[in-house]
Amino acid sequence: MTALVVVTALWQALAPQPAGAKSSPLFTVTGIKVDAREKNAAMARLKAISQAQVKGFKVLAARLGSPAAVKALSKLSPREIGAMMSSLSVEKERSGPGRYIATLTVRFLPDKVRAAFARAGLAITEQRAERIVVLPVWSGPDGNVVWRENPWRKAWLSLNAENGLVPVVIPLGDLNDQQAITAAEALSGDQPKLDAIKYRYDADAxxxxxxxPTAKNAMRAVLRGNSQLGAIAYDKTFRTRPGQTLDDVAVTAARTFYDRMTARWKKGNGAVAARSGNGAPQTMTISVPFASMAEWNNIRIELLTTPGVTGVDVNSISDSGAIVSLTYVVPLPSLQRSLRIARLNLALYGGQWVLQRY
Known part of the structure; x- marks a missing residue:
């Protein structure tokens, strides 16, 4: 591949995506910060894109695999990683003479990522937990704070964990949220109030x-509640290291708790060898109702990117629905859980399997 082709491909990666374009959330990495310097702003931008690909793939490798996988896949070159990229978009950016600073989102091609894991002989986890809302409450000099900006809320937002194996959503903190629950109600475990937030964000838990803060250089953090992962009861005091601020410690605490949840999920939903399937292929005929062809295209993409699905063959299609032969290599309950993550319900009605949005 010539330098010109590489440059052209990188610029195309930043082009706006078609209105109907979708990608698998699991293979999408958001919040990638880059800061590149070069002879001019255009060259700095291209350098930053290359950096974002590498950074994003490292996050993805940690998400899907073990620390050993991250180490093994770190040997891949930027060009090899770039070949796995589906698209790239800008969250925010600014540039100046010879410098480009941005926060980017990188989307990777699932099949190519699986192939990279397989070539390295690495196991991979694709089964996602159901969505969890985390409600951060900060107790500082001004009392208990849940919605105003504070180090603890910022720390959880910085994780960008909505696309992870354990999808975590931090509430917006808009007027509806503020009216739904107070800091005192959250700390006291007011379940009806907590459920109102959970339902608003279409979460399972x-x-x-x-x-x-317990001292100038220490902070106690607690995470509690019940979820698909089981009962969560984390309680730990974190201390600053030389040069760190309390904000830095808050990020460390949030990351530590999230990593513990992810590790628990991976342990209970064991990684499988990265290959075309992890069981004997099974095929079922399903009915898929839809309101428009655009909706059908989105459902079809969701199906094709669902872990464990290896084939989606259309037997017949009309303006309002399709009959599809769905081939999968995971247990049916696992398939149904994965589909629910994409807001798709697969259920048996009168002897016919039906897949529909909810």
Whole structure:
């Protein structure tokens, strides 16, 4: 591949995506910060894109695999990683003479990522947990704070964990949220109030994350609640290291708790060898109702990117629905859980399997 082709491909990666374009959330990495310098802003931008690909793939490798996988796949070159990229978009950016600073989102091609894991002989975990809301409450000099900006809320937002194996959503903190629950109600475990937030964000569970400084250089953090992972009851005091601020410690605490949840999920949903399937292929005929062809295209893409699905063959299609032969290599309950993550319900009605949005 010539330098011109590489440059052209990188610029195309930043082009706006078609309105109907979708990608697998699991293979999408958001919040990638880059800061590149070069002879001019255009060259700095291209350098930053290359950096973002490498950074994003490292995050993805940690998400899908073990620390050993991250180490093994770190040997891949930027060009090899770039070949696995589906698209790239800008969250925010600014540039100046010879410099480009941005926060980017990188989307990777699932099949190519699986192939990279397989070539390295690495196991991979693709089964996602159902969505969890984490409600951060900060107890500082001004009292308990849940919605105003504070180090603890910023720390959880910085994780960008909505696309992870354990999808975590931090509430917006808008007027509806503020009217739904107060800091005191969150800390006291007011379940109806907590459920209101959980339902608003279409989540399976809600956890309360409480933190407070215990000294100038220390912070106690607690995460509690019930979820698909089981009962969560984390309680730990974190201390600053030389040169760190309390904000840095808050990020460390949030990351530590999230990593513990992810590790628990991986342990209970064991990684499988990265290959075309992890069981004997099974095929079922399903009915898929839809309101428009655009909706059908989105459902079809969701199906094709669902872990364990190896084939989607259309038997017949009309303006309002399709009959599809769905081939999969995971247990049916696992398939149904994965589809629910994409807001798709697969259920048996009158002897016919039906897949529909909810």
């Amino acid at each position: 809600i956890l309360v994350a409480a933190a407070r």
